[in-house]
Amino acid sequence: MTGSPLPEKSLPALSLVIGGARSGKSRLAEGLVTATGRPRVYIATAEAWDDEMRARIDQHRQDRGRDWQTLDAPQDLAGALAQVPAGAAVLIDCATLWLTNRMLAEADLQADTAALLAALAACPAPVVIVTNELGWSIVPENALARRFRDAQGRLNQRLAEQAELVVAVISGLPMVLKGQMP
Template identity: 50%
Template sequence: MAIILITGGARSGKSLRAENRARSFPGRPVYVATAEALDTEMAERIARHRARRGNDWIERETPLDLAQALIDTDGGGARLVDCLTLWLSNLLHAGLAWSKQTDGLVETLARQRSPVILVTNEVGLGIVPDNALARTFRDAAGLINQQIAGVADEVEFIVSGLPMKLK
């Protein structure tokens, strides 16, 4: 079993790297999608991701209950969670306690038998946002990333499509 966290900036190549890592494990990979197609642009992004992956994936759409999705899909191929920052956004918009949800995710990761690859955005490298919600999001994303990195067996930072091993 392996817990792998892949982080980096927007459009850095995180998802492609994570897909390749997930395919390297035995069994049919499971794509755990946290995104929701709430507008045309997001629907197009999702369609591009699906087309790139092809049909060899089992797909699981999970905007909120990520821990349960991992429990339900354990015991088969590697699971790719794409992505933690969209999951956080969903939690904040739903008014759910992101820190409690993250604690549950960490506890669930510790009990997994099949590999889990988690994608997340590094959002703390830019300027301080100018509004409270954006600052809350940035701070929460940083704390979630630290928690998951702490329990991960491997952590990679992707820059311009190139992985840098951090752990």
């Protein structure tokens, strides 16, 4: 028997992968995008503010390999999504860092969220977006952290509402909350 490629799997227009820090959500999301067999676009939202973050970003790039086209979009996710070709599959990693960047820029989060949701709906390629679940942690001790937690919860709800597939990842184990895994 000759080695034939694995069958490609189709993704819905929007999938949301949510979990805590180091839960395995990015690994699952990368696997979903890779399984499509399409050219892969990675939209990165992290900003390297220090050496430790630069090392994390470099490690992520090495782990993904050279098969991914990377678009850096720490502020303008809608603009990055507009650049995606129809035949690709997209991974946005992650909504939490994007929201952090927009909050620190004192942006209009309602307008930014609306623009992001519209760009996701208009994107010609399937998109998997990674986000953090923050609602299970303790109540933050300061007002900025509480505003962030609340904003992240609202963003996650809006993304989950629009997504056809929502998967929570806990300790590396996926739990489908909405839709069906391809």
